[in-house]
Amino acid sequence: MSIEIKNVTKIFSGFTALNDISLSVGTGELVALLGPSGCGKTTLLRIIAGIERPDTGSVSVDGKTVSGLSTQERHIGFVFQHYALFRHMTVFENVAFGLKVKPRRVRPSKEEIRDKVQSLLNLVQLEWAADRYPSQLSGGQRQRIALARALAVEPKVMLLDEPFGALDAQVRLDLRRWIRRLHKDLNITSVFVTHDQEEAFEVADRVAVMNAGKLEQTGTPDEIYEHPANAFVCKFLGSVNLLHGNVDGGMVKIGDAAIPSEKRPDAPDANSPFIAYIRPHEIIIDRVKCSDLAIGALVKHLRIAGSLVRLELERNDNQEPVYAEMSREYYTKLGIKIGEKVFFEITKLRVFSER
Amino acid sequence: MENSINTGGSGKRLSRSQTEPFAIRWLLISVAFVFLALFLFLPLCAIFAQAFEKGFGTYIEAIKDPDTLQSIKLTLIAACVSLPLNLLFGISASWAIAKFDFYGKSMLLALIDLPFAVSPVVAGMVFVLLFGINGMFGEWLQAHDLKVIFAVPGIILATMFVTFPFIARELIPLMQGQGSEEEEAALVLGAGGIKTFFKITLPNIKWGLLYGMILCNARAMGEFGAVSVVSGHIRGETNTLPLQVEILYNEYNFAAAFALASLLTLLALVTLCIKKALEWKASLNSHPL
Numbered sequence: 072m073s074i075e076i077k078n079v080t081k082i083f084s085g086f087t088a089l090n091d092i093s094l095s096v097g098t099g100e101l102v103a104l105l106g107p108s109g110c111g112k113t114t115l116l117r118i119i120a121g122i123e124r125p126d127t128g129s130v131s132v133d134g135k136t137v138s139g140l141s142t143q144e145r146h147i148g149f150v151f152q153h154y155a156l157f158r159h160m161t162v163f164e165n166v167a168f169g170l171k172v173k174p175r176r177v178r179p180s181k182e183e184i185r186d187k188v189q190s191l192l193n194l195v196q197l198e199w200a201a202d203r204y205p206s207q208l209s210g211g212q213r214q215r216i217a218l219a220r221a222l223a224v225e226p227k228v229m230l231l232d233e234p235f236g237a238l239d240a241q242v243r244l245d246l247r248r249w250i251r252r253l254h255k256d257l258n259i260t261s262v263f264v265t266h267d268q269e270e271a272f273e274v275a276d277r278v279a280v281m282n283a284g285k286l287e288q289t290g291t292p293d294e295i296y297e298h299p300a301n302a303f304v305c306k307f308l309g310s311v312n313l314l315h316g317n318v319d320g321g322m323v324k325i326g327d328a329a330i331p332s333e334k335r336p337d338a339p340d341a342n343s344p345f346i347a348y349i350r351p352h353e354i355i356i357d358r359v360k361c362s363d364l365a366i367g368a369l370v371k372h373l374r375i376a377g378s379l380v381r382l383e384l385e386r387n388d389n390q391e392p393v394y395a396e397m398s399r400e401y402y403t404k405l406g407i408k409i410g411e412k413v414f415f416e417i418t419k420l421r422v423f424s425e426r
Numbered sequence: 427m428e429n430s431i432n433t434g435g436s437g438k439r440l441s442r443s444q445t446e447p448f449a450i451r452w453l454l455i456s457v458a459f460v461f462l463a464l465f466l467f468l469p470l471c472a473i474f475a476q477a478f479e480k481g482f483g484t485y486i487e488a489i490k491d492p493d494t495l496q497s498i499k500l501t502l503i504a505a506c507v508s509l510p511l512n513l514l515f516g517i518s519a520s521w522a523i524a525k526f527d528f529y530g531k532s533m534l535l536a537l538i539d540l541p542f543a544v545s546p547v548v549a550g551m552v553f554v555l556l557f558g559i560n561g562m563f564g565e566w567l568q569a570h571d572l573k574v575i576f577a578v579p580g581i582i583l584a585t586m587f588v589t590f591p592f593i594a595r596e597l598i599p600l601m602q603g604q605g606s607e608e609e610e611a612a613l614v615l616g617a618g619g620i621k622t623f624f625k626i627t628l629p630n631i632k633w634g635l636l637y638g639m640i641l642c643n644a645r646a647m648g649e650f651g652a653v654s655v656v657s658g659h660i661r662g663e664t665n666t667l668p669l670q671v672e673i674l675y676n677e678y679n680f681a682a683a684f685a686l687a688s689l690l691t692l693l694a695l696v697t698l699c700i701k702k703a704l705e706w707k708a709s710l711n712s713h714p715l
Contacts, residue, residue, distance in 0.1 A: 122610050142613040149614040155607035159629045169615035172625070224616060 072133040072227040073098050073197075074119060078126030081114055088114045089125070090284040096277075097257045099252075101266055103275035106305065111284040112264045113152075119262065120149045132228055144286050148226030148259070149379050151235040154217040156205035161218050163201040164190055169224035181202075191219040194253075211242040222257070231263035235270055247274050268308050272296070286385050302423040304344060311335065311348040312393050323347060323422055326388045328364045330417055345422050351381065351396040353419040356406065365414035368393060370407055384415060473691050476684035488682035489689070493662040496688075497670035503578065504653075504666060505646040508586040511550030512642055517635070518662025521627075523589055523594075524601030525609070537596065541588050549587045550655025581666060584652035589642045596638030600631055633708035637701060644697040648690055 074096040080217040088111045096102045104112040117123040119130055121142040131139045157165050166188045170179055180291040181186065195215035197208075205213055214234065221229065234250065235243040251274050253263055265271050271278045278305075279289040288300040293413050299305035306313075314325055322329040325347070347376040355366070368384035370393070380402040384393040395415060397405075407413060440461040478485055488494065519538060524529060542548065555561050557574035567574060574580045608630065612622040628635075650668040665673065667690060674683035 151607050155611040172617040172621050187673045
């Protein structure tokens with residue numbers, strides 16, 4: 072089932088939560104809505120589910136517009152950020168709820184409901200918890216029950232609001248892999264909301280980056296990472312160095328070094344000021360100046376974080392800080408220490424006009 | 427820095443309260459108990475002692491008096507009508523306040539508290555002004571041969587006015603705390619509005635609701651001031667139980683007055699017991715083991 076969102080706008084008492092959003096999600100696709108908190112991603116999800124009504128624009132599922140349908144007529148699975156499990160019901164009753172409230176003529180029999188709930192609890196590996204109450208389960212377990220409850224009504228579309236938000240690091244990692252696998256097995260068109268780019272990139276087929284009620288860019292994780300459409304997307308996808316400079320004849324001048332810039336449709340004109348974004352791992356450090364592009368700097372700090380070593384350099388020419396990353400092997404080979412002089416070379420930079 | 431001062435402060439207070447000298451602790455506890463005994467327990471005993479002073483027979487006789495029976499009946503009618511109406515109002519008001527945002531919400535919140543703030547006598551006067559013979563709707567009511575003031579409808583109105591905050595006040599913080607996520611989840615799962623209310627909302631608020639109803643009922647049966655103004659004290663017709671107690675007392679019929687007073691006191695004691703039981707049950711329910 073595909074989802075088609077067309078020109079959706081939503082204004083909450085003067086505050087524009089969504090500004091003319093259009094997005095399509097293909098059948099069986101797993102799409103992440105990625106953006107900082109308050110960017111409107113949850114509102115968009117709630118509009119797809121029908122919990123919120125758009126001011127303008129339309130939502131269609133499987134080619135048919137659902138704008139006129141109420142929430143309960145849309146047959147959508149929704150997993151809430153804080154799970155929203157029914158606290159006065161056992162896990163079994165929670166999962167069975169969607170089946171039990173069906174109109175009598177389409178309601179499955181008691182035995183069918185029991186079997187269905189059992190198989191769903193098996194699927195989320197919580198069959199032992201059927202008689203427990205939500206308050207007796209951990210966060211990760213509650214999240215899985217919320218998923219099982221949403222799956223019980225065999226929704227055409229699955230929506231997940233910050234599905235990993237309130238969990239600790241290890242549980243998040245497990246649940247990510249688990250959701251990825253579940254999506255592969257069941258192949259339900261799914262949209263999930265997250266503010267964590269790593270999460271979006273690891274789980275989603277396609278990522279839609281949102282900011283301040285607008286859709287900034289959609290694409291596969293690789294497309295977005297390699298070719299960010301604008302400065303916001305580039306900055307939001309992870310820590311970057313920010314350098315100011317001038318473009319001169321297709322070359323970006325940073326200090327003494329002139330670096331060929333990536334050809335981009337909105338690349339700044341010649342001789343105009345710009346901002347360049349450089350990811351820490353796109354900087355190579357050496358003890359000697361091996362090319363004209365290398366810039367001299369001083370090692371101010373270094374921190375070993377697992378397999379990575381993060382460095383803070385200070386440029387010799389203008390004393391600005393530059394953050395770089397290198398593998399631990401390379402660090403051992405190089406053997407640099409704090410206070411030593413090094414040269415760094417930028418392998419890739421993304422240039423946006425200074426606005 | 428500020429943090430360290432804070433933790434230091436609370437740590438100190440904690441240790442001080444733990445090492446409070448035995449004498450001071452003993453003194454504080456006994457002051458509390460002496461106070462309770464003097465102002466609550468002693469009067470309570472006095473009521474029952476007075477009620478049974480002339481024997482059990484007189485006690486039963488006092489209650490079996492037709493005027494008294496009528497006043498009990500009227501009190502029950504007033505409570506039975508105002509309780510369901512206040513239930514309806516309480517649930518709708520707290521639902522509206524907890525789950526929607528609308529213009530005038532804080533005004534509604536403040537207005538709900540009005541009966542707590544205003545003297546019950548004033549509440550009674552308001553109804554006399556509205557529905558009395560010289561009141562705003564007085565002529566119209568008279569033309570249609572309807573009696574509100576000095577009749578049962580007036581008593582019910584006055585009772586409702588003084589009791590309407592009880593249920594709403596109990597439910598609003600409860601519902602605000604719970605938010606509407608569970609209701610939204612039920613809607614997404616295909617439940618309609620009515621099913622969502624009975625299967626999700628009501629079970630979540632039931633202990634608070636019962637608690638509010640108990641308090642509302644106790645006040646409805648015990649209300650004196652507002653009802654006194656609108657009742658007109660017609661014997662055997664518009665006297666509620668508390669008004670009947672006053673009349674008997676003013677007539678120096680102490681045995682009967684205290685017999686009826688003991689009934690009201692019993693109601694209070696039963697209310698207290700149910701309230702305690704509900705609190706215990708609710709706390710048990712929120713942490714099922």
